[in-house]
Amino acid sequence: MCKRGAKKGINEILQKYPAASEYLIFLLQDIQEAYGYISGENMEIVCEHINVPISRAYSVATFYKSFRLEPKGEHEIKVCLGTACHLKGGGRLAEELQRRIGVEPGCTSKDMRYTLETVNCVGACALSPVMIVDEKYHPNTNAKKIGKVLSEIDKEEIGGGGNSESCI
């Protein structure tokens, strides 16, 4: 997305609410919905608009796990670490994914290919351990299934790139 388009988008979001500090969370939610994450530039624009210190906006954005401060990778992989999944090896799945794609949970690969997240119960305990790739649930996951899913992603794409990560 070009910067001009992004600027127009942010202005539309700003106009939806009165320029008052109590609308901070609404503004951040709308920005995240529009862009997939909250960039530093957009955070500054919001703070200026509602006259809130940037430190306060960052503390709100980092308090709520649903806010992202960096863009998501092309493929988002979530591993459930809720109790049922944890007991059936969710932690080992997260480690296996980390090893295979070279990205720690909460981070995105530098080539923007993968974002790895660990999440709490996703409401599918009977299917544990559960992995979610691009919103698709993969039940009873194990290392072999991880390999299969990653191969399918590879087949869909040409190339690959480095696996080093970017994390704030």
Ligand code: FES
């Ligand atoms: S604990 Fe993983 S789906 Fe419930």
